[in-house]
Amino acid sequence: MNDFFARIYELGNVFFMEGFSEDLYDNSLYLPVGLVMLISSFIGMLIYYYAIPNPKYDRWYHWFGLIALIAVINAVYAYWTVGSELDIIYAQADSVVPYSIEFFNFATVDFLWTLIACFAVSMIIKWKSKNFRKTPF
Amino acid sequence: MAKLYVFGIGGTGSRVIKSLTLLLASGIEANGHDIVPIIIDPDIANGDVTRTIELLKNYRQVRNQRYLDFSNDSNKFYKNKIEPLENNEDNFRMPLNGVSDNKFKDYIDYGTLDRKNKALASLLFSEDNLEAKMDVGFKGNPNIGSVVLNQFVDSPYFKQFAASFQEGDRIFIVSSIFGGTGAAGFPLILKNLRELADPFPNCALIKRAPVGAITVLPYFGVTTDTNSKIDSSTFISKTKAALTYYNKNVSGNRSLNALYYIGDQMKKDYTNNEGSIAQKNDAHFVELAAALAILDFAHTSAGSLRNRLERIPDGDTERIVAERLHYKDFGIKRNAPEVTFDVLADITQQQLKKSLTQYLLFVKYQREYIKTGLTKAWAKDNRFDEMFLGELFYGSYLRNVNGYFIEWLQELERNDRAFCPFNLNTEANNLFNLVKNVKPKFSFTNNYNLFDSELNGVKDSNTQKEQKFMALFYQATAQLVKNKFNFK
Structure with a gap:
């Protein structure tokens, strides 16, 4: 699974960051971030399409607001998890984490992948929704 | 599908048909009977009649088979069919000849009568009656109405009605008792239906058909207007006179199967309009209840609406009488001015x-x-x-x-x-x-x-x-x- 998420988060060399990406891969940090991204997207969309009873939230901007919120939460989670884990790892080796902007870049990638995951889950599960089957279109 | 022909006579008749139409639009059904409204009113421009006919036309258009299909029960709005007599023609009014721009005295050719007949006519009709123009109705004069409306059996429209009548069809007559058109028209229609003979098509069927009627007792008044021939202080006396007549010639001889009575002591005075466009009275609860009487009649079992031939005791002729005459009236739980x-x-x-x-x-x-x-x-x-x-x-x-x-x-x-x-x-x-x-x-x-x-x-x-x-x-x-x- 770590390999799978590594491929996704690195997307070939598009989002690969020298040293930082290798640290995430070697310490299996892609796994929790990726799992949280997938599970939260699925649960978030499941709640939207099947638990909200009020059709007044059926506009595309309601849907987009929700997936943006899920993406922000995921980005914060990714930033925080990876940061704290690498802190511990580097502290054990008596050194300082040599990354700064990489955390932000990784959180941004996670944000984008969450948006994509939410969109994909929406397209799969929306058809049986009572009130939101036509959302976002 | 069996039909229920609803004769709506005068302004009240039209307004009751309007209420019935809106009840049917809301999904209430007439027990599988197609409704065929027949409006009889000499007042061609009457606001109430015009509104009712417009409503009927629009109802028909909504219900048009091109749009709606009632083969399943997915929708019951407009389920009940309302059809005019002539299919595909939105003609819900029975035309009356000789009433437009005509005084009553011209209608009876008063000028050509000899002296004795003129004297008889003057006994039956006042000067006002003879001079009355009839294009706005009979202005509360059933004695005029009974003469003019007697023509309707000769009209092509009535012949179409007879031709379209089939086994299982029913007839219902709606009229008010305190005006001119309805009070005169109801016993006339009933008499003509029961005495229908050749060469009318289906006359045997029509004579034996179940007939119900509602006679609407006073439920509104009109403001006093010295220029108007309509005076609501005469409503009660007219009602009493008509009821006495009905007691002998309508219910008394059991010539119909169900007679519904309705009226109200609580009355509002409408603006006194003799007729035409200005006569556009507000809908009234009594009219809604009268429409329910039509539906009640439609739901009455055929077995309890049978007729039989009876020999008239003092003659050789036979007449159709109801085996059982149902008298019905309508009530509410308490005398509330606002009915919820x-x-x-x-x-x-x-x-x-x-x-x-x-x-x-x-x-x-x-x-x-x-x-x-x-x-x-x-x-x-x-x-x-x-x-x-x-x-x-x-x-x-x-x-x-x-x-x-x-x-x-x-x-x-x-x-x-x-x-x-x-x-x-x-x-x-x-x-x-x-x-x-x-x-x-x-x-x-x-x-x-x-x-x-x-x-x-x-x-x-x-x-x-x-x-x-x-x-x-x-x-x-x-x-x-x-x-x-x-x-x-």
Whole structure:
């Protein structure tokens, strides 16, 4: 699974960051971030399409607001998890984490992948929704 | 399908047919009878008649088979068929010859009568009667009406009625007893139906047909106007005289199968108009109850509406008499000036509250919310869009009937006695406070959002767009009135 998420988060060399990406891969940090991204997207969309009873939230901007919120939460989670884990790892080796902007870049990638995951889950599960089957279109 | 021919005589007859039409639009049914309204009124421009005919035309258009199919029960709005006598022609009025621009004395050729007959005519008709112009009706003079209306059996329209009559069809006559047209027309029609003979087609069938009638006793007054021939202080005396006559010649000889009486002591004075366009009285609860009498007659079993031939004791002739004559009247639980659903008898509540509430919810959605509704899943699924709203079915016919429905409820509400079961002005954020004295059940989603949710949840297999539209709203409103008001 770590390999799978590594491929996704690195997307070939598009989002690969020298040293930082290798640290995430070697310490299996892609796994929790990726799992949280997938599970939260699925649960978030499941709640939207099947638990909200009020059709007044059926506009595309309601849907987009929700997936943006899920993406922000995921980005914060990714930033925080990876940061704290690498802190511990580097502290054990008596050194300082040599990354700064990489955390932000990784959180941004996670944000984008969450948006994509939410969109994909929406397209799969929306058809049986009572009130939101036509959302976002 | 068996037919129920409804003769609506005079202004009251038209208004009762209007109420009946709107009840049928809301999904109430006449026990499988197609309704064939026949309006008889010499007043060609009468506002009440014109409104009723326009409503009937629009009802027919909405119900047109091109739009709606009732082979399944997915929609009951407009389920009951209303047909004119001549198919495909929106002709609901029986024409009366010789009444327009004619004085009564011209109609009877008074000028050509010899001295003795002139003297007889003067005994029966006052100078005012003889000089009366009849294009606005008989102005409360049944003695004029009884002469003029006697012509109707000779009209081609009546022959069409006879030709279309079939085994199992029924006849109902609606008239008021305190005016001119209805009071004269009712016994005349009845007599002519029971004595119909060759060469009328189906005369044997018509003679033996079940006939019901409602005679509407005074339920409104008119303001005093010295220039008008109509004086409401004569209503009671006219009623007494007519009832005495009916007692002998209508119910007394059992020439009909069911006779319904209705009236009201609580009366509002309408503006005194002799007729024409200006006679456009507000709808009244009594007319609604009279329409229910028609439905009651339609639901009466055929077995209890049988007729038989009876030999007249002092002659060789035979006549048709009812084996059993049903007398019925209408009551409410208490003498309330404002009639809400809880004031109605239980059986009337059962008949009205679900259907009227459903249709009112449907109408309110169309008038207040449909533009927003088009953005919802139910509308997008079926491609209901602005173009659909502009098509004849929705933009013209349905919108017109809905307009008449709201106007009817508003008129019923402001009349005395008022029929006001609904808070007609409920805001969109308070939609389910619609039914007076009925507290809606709590739900997290409410108002038009709940309405949309029900619409979104309807599973309907119809493919025709208009049929689908009506089915969605019928089923959604049925669910709403059940869930919010427990109306089943």
